[in-house]
Amino acid sequence: MYTLPESVKSDLRKIAEEIDSASLRKGYASISKAYGSSAFGKKMSRCEAVAYAVARMPATFGAISYVINRFRKKVPGFRFDKVLDAGSGTGALAAFFISEGINVAYTAVEKDGNMAKVFTQLTKGCGFFVELFEEDSGDFFDKFKDRKFGCSFLVYSLNEMKDKIGILKKIFAATEDFVFVIEPGTPEGFKNILSAKKLANSEGCSVVAPCVSENCGLREDDWCHFCVRISRSEDHVRIKNASLFREDEKFSYIITARNSFKPVCGDRIIKRPMKRSGHIIFDVCSENGIKRKVLANGTVKGKYLWGDELERKQ
Numbered sequence: 001m002y003t004l005p006e007s008v009k010s011d012l013r014k015i016a017e018e019i020d021s022a023s024l025r026k027g028y029a030s031i032s033k034a035y036g037s038s039a040f041g042k043k044m045s046r047c048e049a050v051a052y053a054v055a056r057m058p059a060t061f062g063a064i065s066y067v068i069n070r071f072r073k074k075v076p077g078f079r080f081d082k083v084l085d086a087g088s089g090t091g092a093l094a095a096f097f098i099s100e101g102i103n104v105a106y107t108a109v110e111k112d113g114n115m116a117k118v119f120t121q122l123t124k125g126c127g128f129f130v131e132l133f134e135e136d137s138g139d140f141f142d143k144f145k146d147r148k149f150g151c152s153f154l155v156y157s158l159n160e161m162k163d164k165i166g167i168l169k170k171i172f173a174a175t176e177d178f179v180f181v182i183e184p185g186t187p188e189g190f191k192n193i194l195s196a197k198k199l200a201n202s203e204g205c206s207v208v209a210p211c212v213s214e215n216c217g218l219r220e221d222d223w224c225h226f227c228v229r230i231s232r233s234e235d236h237v238r239i240k241n242a243s244l245f246r247e248d249e250k251f252s253y254i255i256t257a258r259n260s261f262k263p264v265c266g267d268r269i270i271k272r273p274m275k276r277s278g279h280i281i282f283d284v285c286s287e288n289g290i291k292r293k294v295l296a297n298g299t300v301k302g303k304y305l306w307g308d309e310l311e312r313k314q
C-alpha cells in the first residue's frame with residue numbers, strides 16, 4: 001500500500017489547515033463535477049488546488065510508485081537524471097522522488113497558477129534541483145526546442161491537454177531514454193495510451209511495459225488498466241466523506257524507450273485472476289495477443305496478481 005512521504009504529508013496538512021473543511025469539501029466536489037463536463041480543464045481556485053492535493057495526489061502518487069517501481073525492477077541500476085513532468089499539478093511525481101530519496105534534476109511544467117503554487121510549497125526543501133515553468137506544455141516545448149530530458153512524464157495530464165498528439169510528438173522529440181504516460185483507468189484514458197503506443201511505434205521507439213504483444217489485441221469495448229491500493233489520511237477521508245482509510249486507484253499506463261530497450265517479459269496478467277475450484281483463470285497479454293490461460297492449482301508457482309508477469313522467462 002503506497003502512502004505519500006511524511007515530509008509531503010506534513011506540509012500538505014499545514015496547507016490544508018488554512019482552509020476550513022467545508023470549503024475543502026466543496027472544492028473537491030467542484031473538481032469532481034468538472035471531470036467529463038465543459039468545466040474540465042478550467043482554471044483552479046486556491047481551494048480547488050489544495051482539495052486536489054488532499055483528495056487526488058495520494059492516488060496519482062500511488063499509480064506513479066507502482067509504475068516506476070516495476071520499471072526499476074526491469075531496468076536494474078537505471079539512474080533517473082534529467083526528468084520532465086508535463087502537467088505536474090501539485091507534485092505527485094516529485095513526491096515519488098522525495099519518498100525514494102532519488103536525486104534528480106527535475107523540470108515541471110504546469111499551466112495552472114494555483115496548482116503551481118501548491119507544487120512550489122510541497123517541493124520546497126526537497127533536496128534536489130527543481131525548476132517550475134508556469135505555462136502551457138506546448139508553449140514550453142516550442143520555446144525550448146533544444147532541451148533534452150532523460151525521462152519524461154505525462155501523469156494524469158494528457159487527458160486534459162487539447163492537442164494530445166501534438167504534445168506526444170513534442171515529448172518524444174525531447175526525450176532521450178524513456179517516456180512514461182499514466183492516465184486514469186477509463187476507456188478514454190486507455191485511448192490516450194493507445195495513441196501514445198501508436199506514435200511510439202511510428203517513431204521507432206520500443207514499448208517497455210505493460211504491453212507484451214506488439215499490437216493491442218483487446219476488444220474495442222475493453223480497456224487495459226491496473227489497480228493500486230493506497231492509504232488515506234484523515235484529511236483525505238474527511239474531504240471524500242469516506243469511511244475507509246484506503247482506496248483502490250485504477251490507471252492505464254505505457255512506458256516507451258527511444259533507446260530501443262526491450263526487456264524480456266512473461267505474459268502480463270491484464271485482469272484480476274479468477275480463482276475457481278481446482279484452477280485459476282488468467283487473462284494475459286502475450287506475444288501472440290490476448291489469451292485466456294486456465295492453470296490447474298499447483299501448476300502456478302507463487303502468487304500472481306493483476307499486473308504481474310506470468311511464467312517469467314528470466
Ligand SMILES: C[S@@+](CC[C@H](N)C(=O)[O-])C[C@H]1O[C@@H](n2cnc3c(N)ncnc32)[C@H](O)[C@@H]1O
Nearest residue numbers: 060087088089092110111112136137155157160
Ligand atoms: C489531473 S492533474 C494531474 C497532476 C499531476 N501530474 C498528478 O499526477 O497528480 C492534470 C494537470 O495538468 C495540467 N495541465 C493540463 N493541460 C496542461 C498543459 N497544456 N500544459 C501544462 N499543464 C497542463 C493541469 O493544470 C493539471 O494541474
